[in-house]
Amino acid sequence: MSIFLELIPVSEAEEILRKIAPSMEEEAVPLQDAYDRVLSRSATAEEDIPGFTRTVVDGYAIRAADTIGAGEAMPAMLTITGRVGMGEGDAGHVAPGECRYVPTGAVIPDGADAAAMIEYAEESGNEVLVYRAVASGENLTLRGDDFQKNDLVFPAGRRLSSRDLGVMGALGITTVPVRRKPVIGIISTGNELISPDKTPGPGEIRDVNTYLCRGYAQTRGLIPRIYGIIPDERDPLEEAIRQAVAECDLVCISGGSSKGERDMCAAILADLGTVHAHGISLAPGKPTIIGTIDDVPVMGLPGHPASAYVVLVALCDVLIAAMTGSEVTRITVPARCASPIPSARGREDYIRVRLEGRDAYPLFGKSGLTNTLIESSGLLRIPDGREGYEKGAEVEVILW
Amino acid sequence: MSIFLELIPVSEAEEILRKIAPSMEEEAVPLQDAYDRVLSRSATAEEDIPGFTRTVVDGYAIRAADTIGAGEAMPAMLTITGRVGMGEGDAGHVAPGECRYVPTGAVIPDGADAAAMIEYAEESGNEVLVYRAVASGENLTLRGDDFQKNDLVFPAGRRLSSRDLGVMGALGITTVPVRRKPVIGIISTGNELISPDKTPGPGEIRDVNTYLCRGYAQTRGLIPRIYGIIPDERDPLEEAIRQAVAECDLVCISGGSSKGERDMCAAILADLGTVHAHGISLAPGKPTIIGTIDDVPVMGLPGHPASAYVVLVALCDVLIAAMTGSEVTRITVPARCASPIPSARGREDYIRVRLEGRDAYPLFGKSGLTNTLIESSGLLRIPDGREGYEKGAEVEVILW
Numbered sequence: 001m002s003i004f005l006e007l008i009p010v011s012e013a014e015e016i017l018r019k020i021a022p023s024m025e026e027e028a029v030p031l032q033d034a035y036d037r038v039l040s041r042s043a044t045a046e047e048d049i050p051g052f053t054r055t056v057v058d059g060y061a062i063r064a065a066d067t068i069g070a071g072e073a074m075p076a077m078l079t080i081t082g083r084v085g086m087g088e089g090d091a092g093h094v095a096p097g098e099c100r101y102v103p104t105g106a107v108i109p110d111g112a113d114a115a116a117m118i119e120y121a122e123e124s125g126n127e128v129l130v131y132r133a134v135a136s137g138e139n140l141t142l143r144g145d146d147f148q149k150n151d152l153v154f155p156a157g158r159r160l161s162s163r164d165l166g167v168m169g170a171l172g173i174t175t176v177p178v179r180r181k182p183v184i185g186i187i188s189t190g191n192e193l194i195s196p197d198k199t200p201g202p203g204e205i206r207d208v209n210t211y212l213c214r215g216y217a218q219t220r221g222l223i224p225r226i227y228g229i230i231p232d233e234r235d236p237l238e239e240a241i242r243q244a245v246a247e248c249d250l251v252c253i254s255g256g257s258s259k260g261e262r263d264m265c266a267a268i269l270a271d272l273g274t275v276h277a278h279g280i281s282l283a284p285g286k287p288t289i290i291g292t293i294d295d296v297p298v299m300g301l302p303g304h305p306a307s308a309y310v311v312l313v314a315l316c317d318v319l320i321a322a323m324t325g326s327e328v329t330r331i332t333v334p335a336r337c338a339s340p341i342p343s344a345r346g347r348e349d350y351i352r353v354r355l356e357g358r359d360a361y362p363l364f365g366k367s368g369l370t371n372t373l374i375e376s377s378g379l380l381r382i383p384d385g386r387e388g389y390e391k392g393a394e395v396e397v398i399l400w
Numbered sequence: 401m402s403i404f405l406e407l408i409p410v411s412e413a414e415e416i417l418r419k420i421a422p423s424m425e426e427e428a429v430p431l432q433d434a435y436d437r438v439l440s441r442s443a444t445a446e447e448d449i450p451g452f453t454r455t456v457v458d459g460y461a462i463r464a465a466d467t468i469g470a471g472e473a474m475p476a477m478l479t480i481t482g483r484v485g486m487g488e489g490d491a492g493h494v495a496p497g498e499c500r501y502v503p504t505g506a507v508i509p510d511g512a513d514a515a516a517m518i519e520y521a522e523e524s525g526n527e528v529l530v531y532r533a534v535a536s537g538e539n540l541t542l543r544g545d546d547f548q549k550n551d552l553v554f555p556a557g558r559r560l561s562s563r564d565l566g567v568m569g570a571l572g573i574t575t576v577p578v579r580r581k582p583v584i585g586i587i588s589t590g591n592e593l594i595s596p597d598k599t600p601g602p603g604e605i606r607d608v609n610t611y612l613c614r615g616y617a618q619t620r621g622l623i624p625r626i627y628g629i630i631p632d633e634r635d636p637l638e639e640a641i642r643q644a645v646a647e648c649d650l651v652c653i654s655g656g657s658s659k660g661e662r663d664m665c666a667a668i669l670a671d672l673g674t675v676h677a678h679g680i681s682l683a684p685g686k687p688t689i690i691g692t693i694d695d696v697p698v699m700g701l702p703g704h705p706a707s708a709y710v711v712l713v714a715l716c717d718v719l720i721a722a723m724t725g726s727e728v729t730r731i732t733v734p735a736r737c738a739s740p741i742p743s744a745r746g747r748e749d750y751i752r753v754r755l756e757g758r759d760a761y762p763l764f765g766k767s768g769l770t771n772t773l774i775e776s777s778g779l780l781r782i783p784d785g786r787e788g789y790e791k792g793a794e795v796e797v798i799l800w
Contacts, residue, residue, distance in 0.1 A: 032614060105768070153774070162612065165614065334734060
């Protein structure tokens with residue numbers, strides 16, 4: 001094979017990833033376990049929520065017309081005919097000149113069309129003085145104000161937030177249809193690698209990528225399955241790949257940063273399945289391999305940890321979104337380039353940047369280093385049509 | 401008790417929370433379980449990382465001086481004396497006029513001070529032609545370039561990200577000292593509440609806050625313990641609070657949005673322990689209660705789900721950060737007010753806003769509704785010294 005890779009644009013790599021992504025089946029989970037899961041069907045309101053008109057203040061259910069012209073000097077005087085308890089379905093009736101006490105959240109009686117706040121009212125015997133005019137509808141939540149029957153509340157593909165769980169509860173959805181969590185097989189290759197619990201001898205370095213990929217899996221709602229450190233030899237690597245493909249929904253092999261290793265990984269993929277891409281116009285991440293074996297996507301990531309993580313964010317995120325029928329969820333923030341950032345046209349660059357206020361400082365660490373992974377706030381993407389950004393340019397930063 | 405609460409400023413509430421926060425003990429977890437945990441001690445590098453000088457390219461370890469003046473027309477000609485394998489500790493020696501093949505990541509032999517990329521070299525028999533001048537140090541990662549021995553890499557209190565896990569691996573820290581996860585007791589009160597798996601009858605609504613608080617717990621690395629829906633009656637509520645205080649590190653009681661309920665909750669807290677605050681200059685969230693029972697912080701949250709969630713973010717986050725010795729972790733993004741947002745001076749407002757590009761649109765939903773929780777992108781905080789923001793004002797939005 002040539003030492004020069006045949007590079008494809010990032011957009012083409014994304015298209016390949018969307019095409020090879022196996023769709024995760026649906027499963028039902030209890031609402032309490034649905035945090036951060038991806039909805040497999042849309043969720044709609046089965047009835048009006050709330051199901052009745054409620055007061056949002058402590059006070060008196062009244063007819064607004066009875067308070068016209070009321071003020072400090074000339075309060076409206078109403079006769080109190082009862083008190084509504086929380087959760088009481090039958091709140092009774094309010095006739096002209098009458099009112100009923102209602103605690104926050106209680107049903108508004110028939111006939112009443114507003115609530116007067118307790119802070120602007122005074123109860124004395126059977127009478128309530130209301131010191132402010134109240135408008136019709138004031139201080140009420142109307143039936144269906146939150147959601148109306150048949151409202152689409154969540155589209156399929158939504159990744160459920162903590163707040164979504166509460167709203168799911170409001171909808172009465174306690175068993176949630178979600179996509180199965182993809183199982184990601186994680187393989188680290190390299191004869192120089194040792195387990196992090198060992199002390200490196202001469203020429204050895206600790207395996208960073210297994211924990212990095214495992215951490216990535218945890219942030220993305222994947223189930224990591226670890227295959228350990230595999231030496232750069234054909235047989236053990238092929239065996240590890242075969243096993244991972246049989247047990248996982250996608251496989252990430254990191255390492256193989258040298259030409260010989262890359263070629264071996266690509267050759268195994270070609271023998272066992274198909275290589276769709278070997279080399280992407282992406283920096284860092286150029287030597288990335290995309291393949292499939294038995295319809296299982298296999299990605300060959302660069303060996304350098306920072307490069308591997310960029311590829312996970314730039315490309316693997318696209319694959320996982322397609323597998324779960326969701327959108328790539330990135331938090332981006334607007335920022336200003338604190339110094340010029342050059343880039344080569346025809347290549348998509350992901351520059352690690354540190355945000356200080358609105359200023360994005362590029363961290364041009366050597367690619368073998370891991371310190372930029374923890375010193376950076378996120379990635380500044382330079383599309384392939386640009387030659388970089390000038391100092392002061394308005395950009396978007398993808399938060400890690 | 402008065403219907404008017406005695407309000408304290410948010411800053412004072414934060415001070416109280418930091419004062420009453422019990423410190424979580426230290427525990428050791430395997431690195432693979434350390435994602436999103438809070439470091440209890442700082443982590444330092446115990447040796448130089450990497451421990452040797454490596455090449456970051458495939459190519460030839462050379463003496464840079466041997467390539468002075470080299471170019472396409474007149475390549476430097478070097479004698480190849482060997483090949484360094486990945487993980488080989490003894491890379492040999494390069495004398496003037498010599499070179500050795502090095503794959504990416506391999507040890508640089510003694511005597512060599514740079515690597516020439518394979519793309520700009522040609523091997524032929526025992527000779528290697530180098531078509532570009534190479535500077536001393538070029539294409540190398542030096543020993544200690546990533547971290548030097550005794551470097552402080554992570555301070556105590558850091559919440560570990562996925563990338564941090566990889567770097568922990570590089571440091572050889574496979575057992576991680578972290579703060580114990582706080583156990584949060586979650587109590588929902590209200591006679592109108594029913595379990596989300598039931599269909600509401602007249603006057604009833606489904607309990608949203610249990611799932612909301614549980615979701616919050618999951619986003620903040622807490623262990624939720626659910627005490628269910630407790631009726632607004634003194635005995636069962638007191639019993640639930642006693643049990644939760646005995647079993648948890650902090651307790652959140654939501655509901656009690658009416659005066660009577662609030663008073664009961666505060667009275668129980670006063671009887672069993674201490675009420676530090678009842679009423680905070682915060683909107684939404686004014687009726688929030690802060691107490692302690694047997695040194696366990698107990699927070700009384702508003703019953704309205706959106707208000708309850710704002711209080712969790714605005715105040716409970718401060719408590720949890722203090723309990724785990726970490727910083728409040730908020731992602732804020734700069735934005736522009738899309739419409740004027742008024743506020744009362746002397747009160748801190750948290751306005752739910754929807755971000756569209758850089759524009760923040762306030763969602764002024766009635767406080768009893770939950771739909772703003774899912775339609776908003778986050779919160780716009782208006783400090784108590786301000787009377788609001790004009791349209792177009794530059795603001796910061798706290799992402800949910």
